[in-house]
Amino acid sequence: MIYLKKLPIFFILASILAVASCKDSGKESTEAELEDDSSIVELPVNTDSEEALEAFEEGLKYFDEGNQRKARAKFDEALDYDPNFVSAQMYRSFTANSAKDWANNRDKFMAMREKANEAEVMMMDMTEASMKSDTGKELEISKKMVEKYPESARAMDNLAVYYNNNDQEEVAREHWKKALELNPEYVPAMASLGGSYLFDTPKDKDQAKKYFEMLVETAPDSPRSHILMGDYYRDQDQLDQALASYEKAASLDPENENALAKSGHANSILGNYEEARKNFKDARAASEFGTNLGGEANTFVYEGNSKDALAFLEEGTKSFDTLDIPESNKNIAKYQASFTAAHIAMHDGDSKRLEQIVSNMKPISKQLTSEANSPVVTANQEAIMHYWDAMVMVSKKNYQEAAKKAEMIREAVSSINSPNKLDPYHRALAVINYHMGNTDKALEHIKQTDEDYIHDKYWMAKINEKAGNTEEAMELYEEISEERFNSIEFALIRDEVNKKVNADS
Template sequence: MFYIKKLPIYISMVAMLFVAACKDSEKEVETEVETDYAGNELPVNTDSEEALEAFQEGLEYFDNGSDRKARAKFEEALQYDPDFVSAQMYRTYAANSAKDWATNREKFMAMREKANDAEVMMMDATEAGLKSDTDRELQISKKMVEKYPKSARAQDNLAIYYNGNDQEEKAREHWKKALELNSEYVPAMASLGASYLFDSPKDKDQAKKYFDMLVKTAPNSPRSHILMGDYYRDQDQLDQALSSYEKAASLDPEDEVALAKSGHANSILGNYEEARQNFKDAREVSEFGTNFSAEANTYVYEGKSKEALAFLDEGTRSLDSLNVPQGNKTIGKFQASLTAAHIAMHDGDAKRMEKIVNDLRPISKQLASEANSPTVTANQNALMNYWDTMVLVTKKDYDAALEKAESIKTAVDSLNSPDKLEPYHRALAVIHYKKGDIEKAVEHIDQTDEDYIHDKYWKAKIYERAGNTEEAMALYQEIAEERFNSIEFALIRAEVDQKVGKNKTS
């Protein structure tokens, strides 16, 4: 699984795990972990050659972002050896829903007596994550590096911890150490490229360097070409981006991500019919076919928000008839509802927005229940409190919104995440902007995510109102140059383009 800083909310539970993969390499069956460990990978234990072979194949897929194929191989390994702890561990990491993650997580945690030292550390890290004990997670990550100093994967685990706690420079340092230990360690290349491309402080030349390295090392991996396509898209070289995505799809015609990425590029290009076909094709080959959000964006780009909402409503209703696990239906409904909430809020449709948020509430509770994690439950409570606050903002009941916003902060009191209060500050910034208290709006918007386009948009609006015109226009210009598809960008693109165009004219 490739590193992504901001995981989608429906899989945010895996952020607490050390989701690190290893490059397929020679491993021998181990019985004495302390004495037999060698090389730059962590030890695994199995007496079955067939199980080990399937596991290694699964890791190869997992390294390259193909969780669907990885899951099948990890399950095959477990069929050969039900006591293969690392196979169960990675089956957990390759989960496809909150329910799937929780079910396999519990199986993994129950295997402690059969686990080697590295696997026990991962269990302890998982438990710490469930409790939002970041100090304990860091302690375990460092201990793993100390115990296995030649392990690229141990360095990767520590990097992922730092990345998840907004310490980008430290994360990059350890990903680079992983590559020093194993120059063909694919996850570190992918993570470094994505980090430099998407996260501040950004360095696009460094991103290109690691993506070039990735394509050279794993030329037959769809994800190598997908990430290179992302680089080209960022550089506004959309034809090259499409070519990279199409190359990825040719390597694996069932790779829904490659097909969807073509849809994203076509959305930015304004090729909306082509984009819709791309997204339909992606759902057709998908394991579950539940994602309607990106296709809804195409209608928003065209200024047809009502059509987008109708499309999302229809898509959500269709999920109940699909022959897929309930947990995956929950994810599809969750995605669609969040997209719809953004649209209604942007349109100022308080009545529609209130209905959407009320419909989202049981879906959010279901997702939290399926995840069976205090951290996920806290985040979901905060999410619902945020949207309840924004309903009040849309109704222009700002005093009630201020009061409700405090519940966002309360919901995450038990968490130790450094960015846990960003939704709280985002809400307060918007409320104070609407109330005309620009000084307070500035105070709060400055405590949000500098890389999240919606926060950047509100910062531009607030700075503009505060008279910081030069800074505001610089932010608008950055947004106008965005080439990644999201409902937030789809909603603000026309407004931002107009502002930037007027500024250039003047």
């Protein structure tokens, strides 16, 4: 699978699940065990239906290539042929398109224990451990799966994802490499290795290029291959080559919203805002629900028109209620739009607007967590809401109350076993202490956040600058100025950072 650790929390509804898979040949209804002289490198599945197995294998191919939408349709098709196809139900939960969809399909999967084979039972136990934030149990089961199926690249991939999600990047990389030794054409490991080396410290851009080129060679007809190759070019500031890769991906699948949106991201960095807005509109038109407003909102911010961005997000959010889509998907779209708007209002110091946006976010967040029905998601969402409450208090210069809200973040995630659970807590206290002039405390807290998250890097630079650590600050500003990936955080700070860097040169 493509690991999801770095995604914003409102996307991490299904990512607390790990990934298992299937054997990709054989039609028998009985479980097929691995043989010593076999080239089979997958995990066993059970179905009496050849049609179901064929649809499942097609879905798995789409899943490996990162096309959740097409994979989901194929897993649904497999379940239509065989409602008792446990692995198809498992993957259907992995490809859910909303909190409610995830919970419903997850619970269906968990209820199939009596029909499940040994690999699927392991995945059920791993899912239950994830729901309880029992990372020790997750690791134990992941290792047992590798021991039970030592020839399975997917079992090894599953263990790699565990290590990556627990901030053990180099251990994860070694396991992805082992997955490739087991199956040199295993697409998910190539994609994950490339992404890890490109985005996660310790970074190695040459290694990232190596694995992305390997991916393109192995799966030249996969849009995902060219999208990731485009990401490498974008990181290297080779934006024309990036655009060519994204356009190649779109030509392979005109309905691939990600490929279309990626062109919009590249055009945003290039300053081609009208072209970018067209790319994002095309992506929405091709998408399943047509609700992603973030990229287009960013274009207005890049132009220096944050008020236009907020107006665009507000109008777009109102339009969601007129769409004929499930309520849970409307809620996710509203949450995403509010998340973007909150960053804009916070950066602009618009206390009244920020308070209203956060107030609107809260019932949406509660609805999403209720639908997800997961203690981990609930705890994380509570923490995020406390973070935004803290930022509202900061915008009002009520730092004592902001600090109280920050402590509530710590309480909300106290039951979670995650190395990143306190990032919002330390981020909030870093900002609070920065505004209070307590640079030593601010530095102490910002150093405990995510060094690969550009907003944390930005605050690290600002705090160092305020503390008089000019050299350290300018090094960080230089790194930020070289960013070529589009996010609301980067859109808001780019001009400020560029001015500092240019003034210093």
